Amino acid sequence: QVQLVESGGGSVQAGGSLTLSCTPSGDFYNTNCMAWFRQAPGKEREGVAHINAVSAGTWYLNSVKGRFTISQDNAKRTVNLQMNNLNTEDTATYYCASRWRTCFSAMSEADFNFWGQGTQVTVSL
Numbered sequence: 001q002v003q004l005v006e007s008g009g010g011s012v013q014a015g016g017s018l019t020l021s022c023t024p025s026g027d028f029y030n031t032n033c034m035a036w037f038r039q040a041p042g043k044e045r046e047g048v049a050h051i052n053a054v055s056a057g058t059w060y061l062n063s064v065k066g067r068f069t070i071s072q073d074n075a076k077r078t079v080n081l082q083m084n085n086l087n088t089e090d091t092a093t094y095y096c097a098s099r100w101r102t103c104f105s106a107m108s109e110a111d112f113n114f115w116g117q118g119t120q121v122t123v124s125l
Helices: none
Strands: 002-007 010-013 018-026 033-039 046-052 058-060 068-073 078-083 092-099 119-124
Touching: 002 092, 018 033, 018 092, 018 119, 033 068, 033 078, 046 068, 046 078, 058 068
Parallel strands: 010 119
Antiparallel strands: 002 018, 018 078, 033 046, 033 092, 046 058, 068 078, 092 119
16 A cells, blocks of 8 residues: 655645645555646546656646646655646646556546545635
8 A cells, every 4th residue: 555645735826836745655665657636626637747756757737738847856755746837727636646557648547546635726816
């Protein structure tokens, strides 16, 4: 089992920045793919970004390309999501997810084995 804990959410004005962090624990050494998803009220959960643990290859949702950056800190064993130039459409609960196998493009929540509890991001005008 892998436990994932998100941190770094909060409230920010449009145009601002936030950095989310995901800290894994448990049997995470065989994890090959980490991702961030988000879910806004009344909407389906959608993948925002993911990163392969070995190759560090990344993927981004089109609407966040150029604004969000996913990265892994091997020393701290965390996966971060740097979010810049936030807008109101980024308001959602953000979830960290992991899977044993490598990432591939256009992944859904069904492709992931473990999930965090989520952290709220609210962007206001």
